[in-house]
Amino acid sequence: MTAPRPRIALTFGDPAGVGPELVARQLADPATTDAAEILLIGDEQELVDAMADAGVEFAWTREAGTGVPQLIDNDGERPEGGFVRREATREGGLWAMASLRRALELSKAGEVDAIVFAPLNKSSLHLAGMAENDEMSWFETVLADGTSATELNILPELVTARVTSHCSIAEVASLIHHDLVVERGELLKGVLQARGIEQPRIGVCALNPHAGESGKFGREEIDIIAPAIAELQRRGVDASGPFPSDTIFLKARDGQFDGVLTMYHDQGQIAVKLIGFDRGVTMAGGLSVAVCTPAHGTAFDVVGERVANTGAYEHAFATAVGVGAQARAARGDD
Structure with a gap:
């Protein structure tokens, strides 16, 4: 058909x-x-x-x-x-x-x-x-x-979505909340399925360095991001994390993820443009x-x-x- x-x-x-x-x-x-x-x-x-x-x-x-x-x-x-x-x-x-x-x-x-x-x-x-x-x-x-x-960035081998986008770094933490992380994770799953991946694997970024290091550098991972990942999993999304943003794209590059959900604009954009600037697509999802x-x-x-x-x-x-x-x-x- x-x-x-x-x-x-x-x-x-x-x-x-x-x-x-x-x-x-x-x-x-x-x-x-x-x-x-x-x-x-x-x-x-x-x-x-x-x-x-x-x-x-x-x-x-x-x-x-x-x-x-x-x-x-x-x-x-x-x-x-x-x-x-x-x-x-x-x-x-x-x-x-x-x-x-x-x-x-x-x-x-x-x-x-x-x-x-x-x-x-x-x-x-x-x-x-x-x-x-x-x-x-x-x-x-x-x-x-x-x-x-919400903006998605698409390469042939990887798709990223964002929880927050065009805002100041000073605002990012206050804009991240449980329901928004879940919504963006489900959106990313849908886009990946539209690309023919039946059960896409999604890695979720931490916000803070070292994923907050058990709360030492912030509690967003403990209080917001990890519970949202658990909710995504309950909804049938193959999501895992939160992973520090300085290592998650190494995992994605090595084929562990089909998509990455980032917390803010440059967290994903820097990686995507380094991987494939002349192949990148931006989509309003x-x-x-x-x-x-x-x-x-x-x-x-x-x-x-x-x-x-x-x-x-x-x-x-x-x-x-x-x-x-x-x-x-x-x-x-x-």
Whole structure:
């Protein structure tokens, strides 16, 4: 029985960066439209410019269901004279947000199974008026359906999730609580199962050095994290820990874990980027639609040079196809 062919919305990201080139290079590969029905959000000029950036051409249409990418206007305002390249601008941020908003609206209407956005620039987004700390919090605001996002970082060989994310280190301990650890552990299990791992093994990080050393360096491991791991185990999650963060990724590297649940942003990000920066994918988990992007940024320094590494974008697309197909199958859609 074959998996259903999902509908994936693609946006070009910040027009000042390498995103348009990455999207065009992906769409020039016939395997892309074999894997999914593509809804391309932007406008015709952005599409033409993206193909020129990449030095490729491919068929596209404004009609649905033709087997080639369908272009859907983002209803954004294109600046006279086009977008400034290689720098953060308000205009670029507004345009990127318009495309993402349109993609999220399509998901709310049931027309999209997953979204892939090319790299954004947070300075551009904040210049454009985005009040939230990051795009994931903004996704929650646009969807307004009661779901909340947490960031997962995905490599072919390892997935990490976080209990806390974009907050100061001073706030981390106060934000960690039992139910949140359990929720994020179950979310990580679901993502790993969507990748075809029937019973994933999850390692859970400690917060403190040496896992708190029996309370000498803090009691979070004793009072919060270990009881949450026990609850995950009662719910059928193969979770273990808490392990000190300076050793847990050695265990993961050696194949002991399929996923790692970390307590804060850099605890996992440093390891993931060292292991596979050019293959990493960031996914907004916990929302009503999966939203994926390459883990790298807009790479202003190589815009227009056709040397941008496509590995992370290809992996982001493949991840969205897998999760989107699972969501489609769960709904019973053909």
